[in-house]
Amino acid sequence: MREKVIYGLGALAILLLARDIYLISGFPPERAQGMIFKIIFFHVPAAMTAMLGSAVALIASILFLATRNFKYDALAVAVTEVGLAFLAANLVTGSIWGRVIWGIWWTWDARLTSALVCWLLYAGYLMLRRAIEEPTQRATFAAVFSIFAFLDVPIVIFSIKWWRTQHPQPVFWGGGSFPRDWSIVMLWNLIALLLLGTVMTLIRLRQEESQRELDSLRRMAHAL
Amino acid sequence: MTAVAAEGVWKFYGDYPALRDIRLRVEAGACLALIGRNGAGKTTLLRTIAGFSKPGKGEVTIFGQSPRESAARRRMGFLGHGIGVYDELSALENLLLFGRLFGLPDPNRSAREWLDRTGLDRVRNGLVREFSRGMRQRLAVARAFLHEPSVLLLDEPFTALDDRAIAVLQGLLREAIAAGKTVVMSTHQLREALELASHVALLNRGQVAFDGIRTPEMVSDPGWVYARYGEA
Amino acid sequence: MAFFRLVLVVALKDLRAELRTKEAVNASFAFALVILLLFSFAFDPSEEQTREISGGLLWIVFAFAGTLVLNRSFARELGNDCLDALISAPVSGAALFLGKAIANFCLVMAVELVSLPVFGIFYNVRWTRQFWQLMLVLVLATWGLTVIGTIFSALTVNIRLREVMLPMLIYPIMVPALMGAMQLTTGLMAGNPIGGDSVAWLRMLVGFDAVFTTVSLILVEIVLVG
Numbered sequence: 001m002r003e004k005v006i007y008g009l010g011a012l013a014i015l016l017l018a019r020d021i022y023l024i025s026g027f028p029p030e031r032a033q034g035m036i037f038k039i040i041f042f043h044v045p046a047a048m049t050a051m052l053g054s055a056v057a058l059i060a061s062i063l064f065l066a067t068r069n070f071k072y073d074a075l076a077v078a079v080t081e082v083g084l085a086f087l088a089a090n091l092v093t094g095s096i097w098g099r100v101i102w103g104i105w106w107t108w109d110a111r112l113t114s115a116l117v118c119w120l121l122y123a124g125y126l127m128l129r130r131a132i133e134e135p136t137q138r139a140t141f142a143a144v145f146s147i148f149a150f151l152d153v154p155i156v157i158f159s160i161k162w163w164r165t166q167h168p169q170p171v172f173w174g175g176g177s178f179p180r181d182w183s184i185v186m187l188w189n190l191i192a193l194l195l196l197g198t199v200m201t202l203i204r205l206r207q208e209e210s211q212r213e214l215d216s217l218r219r220m221a222h223a224l
Numbered sequence: 225m226t227a228v229a230a231e232g233v234w235k236f237y238g239d240y241p242a243l244r245d246i247r248l249r250v251e252a253g254a255c256l257a258l259i260g261r262n263g264a265g266k267t268t269l270l271r272t273i274a275g276f277s278k279p280g281k282g283e284v285t286i287f288g289q290s291p292r293e294s295a296a297r298r299r300m301g302f303l304g305h306g307i308g309v310y311d312e313l314s315a316l317e318n319l320l321l322f323g324r325l326f327g328l329p330d331p332n333r334s335a336r337e338w339l340d341r342t343g344l345d346r347v348r349n350g351l352v353r354e355f356s357r358g359m360r361q362r363l364a365v366a367r368a369f370l371h372e373p374s375v376l377l378l379d380e381p382f383t384a385l386d387d388r389a390i391a392v393l394q395g396l397l398r399e400a401i402a403a404g405k406t407v408v409m410s411t412h413q414l415r416e417a418l419e420l421a422s423h424v425a426l427l428n429r430g431q432v433a434f435d436g437i438r439t440p441e442m443v444s445d446p447g448w449v450y451a452r453y454g455e456a
Numbered sequence: 457m458a459f460f461r462l463v464l465v466v467a468l469k470d471l472r473a474e475l476r477t478k479e480a481v482n483a484s485f486a487f488a489l490v491i492l493l494l495f496s497f498a499f500d501p502s503e504e505q506t507r508e509i510s511g512g513l514l515w516i517v518f519a520f521a522g523t524l525v526l527n528r529s530f531a532r533e534l535g536n537d538c539l540d541a542l543i544s545a546p547v548s549g550a551a552l553f554l555g556k557a558i559a560n561f562c563l564v565m566a567v568e569l570v571s572l573p574v575f576g577i578f579y580n581v582r583w584t585r586q587f588w589q590l591m592l593v594l595v596l597a598t599w600g601l602t603v604i605g606t607i608f609s610a611l612t613v614n615i616r617l618r619e620v621m622l623p624m625l626i627y628p629i630m631v632p633a634l635m636g637a638m639q640l641t642t643g644l645m646a647g648n649p650i651g652g653d654s655v656a657w658l659r660m661l662v663g664f665d666a667v668f669t670t671v672s673l674i675l676v677e678i679v680l681v682g
Contacts (some may be wrong), residue, residue, distance in 0.1 A: 002429070065678060070239070120628040128625060131615040135238025141611045144675050145625070148607075151667055152629045159632035159660055165641065166653055168620055216239030221242075221427065223263060274544055277682045292681065294546035302544040306537020312476040313469070324465045325545040351476070371628070450527065 053083025260427035301373035414446035465554025526605030574582030
């Protein structure tokens with residue numbers, strides 16, 4: 001049953017993406033920045049998908065701590081990994097954008113810097129998991145860390161934005177005009193990416209559950 | 225009155241059950257020797273009883289309360305594999321620390337008394353890192369008994385003790401049992417433990433394979449329980 | 457009241473144990489010294505430049521040196537299984553955590569307070585111009601560092617490569633607090649009191665401390681006992 005859901009959602013995501021890409025390539029190039037501006041259709045929704053991922057990770061972590069049910073732990077790690085992937089996509093698209101327009105691969109503007117710090121935060125979550133052998137302790141400690149990470153995200157975004165307000169840089173990203181039908185496509189692309197993210201999470205969830213079963217069978221084999 | 229009770233306790237490491245449906249009752253004043261092979265779950269069970277981790281299923285109670293309650297912890301003394309005292313502090317400072325943590329009315333007097341009973345009064349101001357192994361073990365015992373607990377949980381207490389420390393511990397345990405305290409100890413040193421024990425429980429692969437009164441047979445032939453109820 | 461008495465007992469125990477050996481504070485202070493020296497060769501800043509980077513430099517030094525102290529926090533309970541002995545005592549996880557955090561705070565503050573005059577001498581900077589406000593910033597930011605460092609020290613107590621993991625986990629979370637501390641310190645080193653725009657940083661530091669202290673106190677029991 002679950003397989004059908006995964007295939008179904010996956011097919012839907014691909015169809016939507018295909019449609020969006022067709023539409024987006026049909027749009028006229030943006031006045032000031034040209035073709036590359038269209039990368040925003042992936043750059044922004046990727047970040048939003050990642051943010052949703054971190055919120056789901058928070059809820060999964062809290063639910064794990066409350067119920068001790070490992071399916072929530074599996075959800076937390078799956079959604080965090082997928083979120084990290086999308087956040088990385090955000091960073092990479094931002095970097096490409098900057099390279100094409102301004103000739104630089106990176107700049108410490110508010111949004112990119114915040115994205116990088118948040119990426120490091122959740123990468124720490126994965127590193128912590130990898131370092132703890134015992135599954136119950138791993139799940140518990142990771143859940144606690146996930147709560148800390150989530151609480152830090154708004155503080156990070158605010159403080160970096162304030163820093164850039166006090167020490168402003170020339171504005172690199174954003175700007176450009178945004179007609180209404182573009183906004184609608186942006187929304188559709190967001191939905192497409194969300195679907196993609198859901199599919200990836202479900203696949204990862206499956207894999208995590210199999211891994212857990214393998215680990216416990218291995219332990220039992222050792223004990224016998 | 226039941227001092228220690230485990231009702232349907234399961235403990236999981238991930239999905240692996242280290243303890244399976246443990247049902248155990250230890251009456252007040254009893255001394256239970258918990259025996260079993262390495263990996264059978266003795267340490268896990270003791271630690272779960274002591275409240276170091278929560279069981280996955282089931283319940284542990286000490287005098288009817290959860291071991292995590294302060295009142296229960298005040299009545300419980302735990303001696304694990306490590307000595308549980310700080311190397312950088314002196315023997316007296318260590319006992320004063322635990323005396324204060326347990327809320328004893330006169331930590332100084334209790335500390336001095338227990339240093340005396342374990343033969344450490346002369347070296348009370350010495351730092352633990354300078355102590356010999358036997359002295360460290362005796363201090364660990366002092367720490368466990370310091371607050372006059374009603375329930376003593378000991379994980380392989382006789383392992384790696386020197387003769388003097390064994391004698392001290394046996395003496396203290398006999399006194400405690402005579403005073404009506406409850407003792408649960410896991411052990412490989414069957415002789416020393418079985419001499420003191422009133423009851424014996426055998427753990428095998430996380431389950432209780434035998435649970436009953438200690439008989440004279442068991443003392444004269446410590447392998448008897450294993451042969452009868454455990455695996456060969 | 458019993459709670460605070462226990463907090464004090466734990467804090468004094470940690471302080472006494474650390475001051476007996478002074479391992480962590482000595483290492484921490486030596487490390488701070490070395491970094492200050494290296495930066496001075498590496499960049500050889502003029503007086504003007506120094507004032508601009510002073511906040512950044514100082515807080516990098518404090519963060520790195522502080523982590524050396526914080527690492528030891530729960531790690532020192534591992535030898536001899538002292539953590540078990542503490543948990544089996546009728547002390548709440550929150551009291552244990554708070555006691556340790558306070559002890560750590562004192563130790564890290566000590567390293568910072570000794571590093572400041574050294575910084576002043578090597579870099580030829582008068583850092584005492586806004587002394588009390590500087591102390592305020594030090595206290596707020598160091599408390600944030602201490603709280604995060606102490607709770608994460610509990611999270612990483614059992615894992616291998618703890619010395620490497622702890623900094624990698626602490627620094628991303630600390631970014632807002634460190635940033636605020638750096639901005640405020642740079643301003644104070646130049647002799648300007650905190651006011652106007654920079655008050656936002658102060659408020660952010662207080663908020664950071666409040667949020668993470670509360671969350672740590674709530675979650676520490678789960679970390680210690682599971």
